[in-house]
Amino acid sequence: MLRMTKLSKVYRTHMIETHALRGFEIQVNQGEFVTVTGPSGSGKTSFLNIAGLLEEFTDGEYILDGVNVKGMDDNARSRLRNEKLGFIFQGFNLIPDLSLFDNVDVPLRYRGFNAAERKERIEDALAKVGLASRMKHYPAELSGGQQQRVAIARALAGSPKLLLADEPTGNLDTQMARGVMELLEEINAQGTTILMVTHDPELAVRSQRNVHIIDGQVSDLVRKTPSLYDTNAGTHVA
Amino acid sequence: MLSYYFMLGVRSLRRNPALTALMVLTLAIGVAASVATLTILHVMSSNPIPQKSERLFVPLIDNGPLEGYNPADSSHDFDQMSYIDASNLLKGGFGERRTALYGIGPEIEPARKDLPVISAQGVAPTRDFFAMFDVPFLYGQAWSEADDKAGADVVVLSRAMSEKLFGGGVNPVGQRIRMMGFDFQVIGVLQDWLPLPKFYRLIGGPGAFGQQEDVMIPFSSAIRHETQHNGGMSCSSRRDPGWQGLLNSECTWLAFYIETKSGADRAELQSYLQNYTDDQRKLGRLKRNAPNLVFDVMEWLEFNKVVGKDSRLSAWLAFGFLLLCLVNTIGLLLAKFSVRAAEVGIRRALGASRNEIFQQFLTETAVVGLVGGVLGLVLAFCALALIAMQSKELAVVAHMDIEMLALTFVLSLLAAIFAGLFPTWRACQVTPAIQLKSQ
Numbered sequence: 001m002l003r004m005t006k007l008s009k010v011y012r013t014h015m016i017e018t019h020a021l022r023g024f025e026i027q028v029n030q031g032e033f034v035t036v037t038g039p040s041g042s043g044k045t046s047f048l049n050i051a052g053l054l055e056e057f058t059d060g061e062y063i064l065d066g067v068n069v070k071g072m073d074d075n076a077r078s079r080l081r082n083e084k085l086g087f088i089f090q091g092f093n094l095i096p097d098l099s100l101f102d103n104v105d106v107p108l109r110y111r112g113f114n115a116a117e118r119k120e121r122i123e124d125a126l127a128k129v130g131l132a133s134r135m136k137h138y139p140a141e142l143s144g145g146q147q148q149r150v151a152i153a154r155a156l157a158g159s160p161k162l163l164l165a166d167e168p169t170g171n172l173d174t175q176m177a178r179g180v181m182e183l184l185e186e187i188n189a190q191g192t193t194i195l196m197v198t199h200d201p202e203l204a205v206r207s208q209r210n211v212h213i214i215d216g217q218v219s220d221l222v223r224k225t226p227s228l229y230d231t232n233a234g235t236h237v238a
Numbered sequence: 239m240l241s242y243y244f245m246l247g248v249r250s251l252r253r254n255p256a257l258t259a260l261m262v263l264t265l266a267i268g269v270a271a272s273v274a275t276l277t278i279l280h281v282m283s284s285n286p287i288p289q290k291s292e293r294l295f296v297p298l299i300d301n302g303p304l305e306g307y308n309p310a311d312s313s314h315d316f317d318q319m320s321y322i323d324a325s326n327l328l329k330g331g332f333g334e335r336r337t338a339l340y341g342i343g344p345e346i347e348p349a350r351k352d353l354p355v356i357s358a359q360g361v362a363p364t365r366d367f368f369a370m371f372d373v374p375f376l377y378g379q380a381w382s383e384a385d386d387k388a389g390a391d392v393v394v395l396s397r398a399m400s401e402k403l404f405g406g407g408v409n410p411v412g413q414r415i416r417m418m419g420f421d422f423q424v425i426g427v428l429q430d431w432l433p434l435p436k437f438y439r440l441i442g443g444p445g446a447f448g449q450q451e452d453v454m455i456p457f458s459s460a461i462r463h464e465t466q467h468n469g470g471m472s473c474s475s476r477r478d479p480g481w482q483g484l485l486n487s488e489c490t491w492l493a494f495y496i497e498t499k500s501g502a503d504r505a506e507l508q509s510y511l512q513n514y515t516d517d518q519r520k521l522g523r524l525k526r527n528a529p530n531l532v533f534d535v536m537e538w539l540e541f542n543k544v545v546g547k548d549s550r551l552s553a554w555l556a557f558g559f560l561l562l563c564l565v566n567t568i569g570l571l572l573a574k575f576s577v578r579a580a581e582v583g584i585r586r587a588l589g590a591s592r593n594e595i596f597q598q599f600l601t602e603t604a605v606v607g608l609v610g611g612v613l614g615l616v617l618a619f620c621a622l623a624l625i626a627m628q629s630k631e632l633a634v635v636a637h638m639d640i641e642m643l644a645l646t647f648v649l650s651l652l653a654a655i656f657a658g659l660f661p662t663w664r665a666c667q668v669t670p671a672i673q674l675k676s677q
Contacts, residue, residue, distance in 0.1 A: 054587060078594070093583075093584045094584075106588050
């Protein structure tokens with residue numbers, strides 16, 4: 001699903017160079033639920049941004065679902081992002097003046113689906129997260145947990161192959177966090193690959209595999225339970 | 239996607255009503271100022287008779303004295319024609335149609351005793367005038383060639399004058415009016431007809447933006463009645479006193495127009511005039527030996543500087559003001575878009591390319607432009623109404639036609655898009671990763 005080989009990311013200013021990732025290697029297989037942990041500044045977010053095609057990398061190779069993304073122009077990257085990836089953020093990142101329906105509609109518009117197909121997908125996605133009855137509501141009218149569910153519905157509506165989650169429970173209380181995590185597990189169980197950055201060791205142990213990053217490199221890979229969907233899950237690549 | 243972006247644009251108007259209102263107002267004021275001055279300039283510089291302006295010619299013959307004449311001086315001290323030349327050219331019969339004309343200011347004594355004597359504005363052309371300039375009749379028709387030859391006392395009235403004298407909806411053809419102490423038979427009533435600029439009577443009188451004349455009588459009749467001319471006259475040499483003295487003089491006081499079959503006949507007209515002036519020189523006239531000038535309608539307007547420097551300057555100033563408004567709009571759009579960096583980040587993460595963000599935000603500014611156009615149109619109408627109140631001449635030109643109406647929207651739209659280019663480009667440069675993390 002995702003493979004990074006000898007990947008590096010360097011941030012340059014006039015004065016200094018910061019190596020966010022160096023010789024970074026990882027492979028995530030179809031259907032896996034992988035958590036990424038590491039201390040602050042270790043490179044987790046850079047990794048997730050590069051994985052999500054939101055940032056370019058400096059050197060190395062990145063293959064996403066069989067497509068080498070190096071050198072792709074903005075249009076091609078955006079199209080690939082739209083078709084293959086779904087995002088869930090810590091801060092939910094819903095557009096406040098759009099209804100839940102319209103928020104979920106955003107990625108589908110860029111995909112070019114017709115109105116009927118968009119409607120069907122939006123209703124399905126919102127039903128999947130238990131918010132079908134509130135599609136005319138606005139984000140401000142929902143609790144944090146509900147907003148995150150909408151974000152998940154938005155990420156799922158386009159049927160992505162890989163769901164990237166950046167501390168999706170970071171802004172939620174324990175009960176809501178548990179609900180969101182159960183939802184993610186359910187989505188994974190239905191075949192969607194999930195790559196989740198988290199600080200929470202409890203959540204990390206619930207995934208099939210945990211990748212720990214220190215100083216921009218994968219320090220170890222901890223195998224948890226074998227994936228139901230991929231026999232290669234947990235292959236050591238670092 | 240354009241309809242989606244348009245819908246987002248309409249929604250974004252509500253997002254920050256105060257900022258939106260400020261942008262729309264700034265744009266509308268700039269557009270209104272530009273459109274109001276441009277409307278006036280447009281009317282002033284428009285072709286008053288586009289269907290045949292290229293084959294309607296004004297010939298000018300330099301009949302000034304030799305004293306003080308400098309052939310190298312390109313400025314002209316003559317812009318009308320003497321009676322001698324006008325009557326010769328009428329008799330000469332060159333072209334399809336021809337007319338000499340001059341302004342008159344006759345007094346009309348209404349048959350109704352309750353009405354006072356009316357000081358009318360009029361013009362005295364030949365019968366060809368009506369066909370040459372496509373003058374529309376409400377009742378009756380132009381006078382005949384025989385009337386021209388005989389100097390008959392016939393009159394064509396404007397609709398307004400007809401209604402004043404005979405009442406609305408009444409066909410007065412065949413009736414008589416007392417004018418200048420003589421009885422004139424009404425032979426026709428014109429529909430409202432006011433070509434702008436009023437190219438056929440630029441010299442003297444009310445000028446290029448005067449009102450429609452109240453009466454028209456045959457040129458020959460006006461001459462026969464020794465009707466004083468109401469307009470400009472240039473006499474650079476001595477003349478004998480009296481009416482006959484004026485007719486025999488080299489004073490220039492008549493306008494003259496020739497209609498040819500096509501614009502290509504201009505060279506033939508030049509040649510005809512050259513032959514005519516050569517003949518006149520043999521008779522001892524036209525001592526300057528200056529070249530004859532021929533203007534078509536648009537050249538004639540240009541020659542007479544119908545669009546003054548003031549009007550052009552006003553237009554430039556208005557556009558300068560629009561530019562100032564645009565700079566303000568750019569600032570407001572930058573403020574509006576800067577608070578939407580997070581939304582840009584989200585949309586980018588969800589698959590929008592920079593191009594798509596650019597299209598979305600530019601469509602939003604176009605929506606602001608459209609709303610600004612509507613308000614600008616209202617303000618432009620108000621500005622034109624204010625301008626029209628300043629004078630009768632301005633009232634004639636300060637009205638908006640369909641072209642200017644369309645221009646208001648196009649200008650507003652283009653101005654908004656122009657103002658939106660930089661803020662939109664800035665919005666597209668948002669790094670989504672940073673925005674998404676900072677939320």
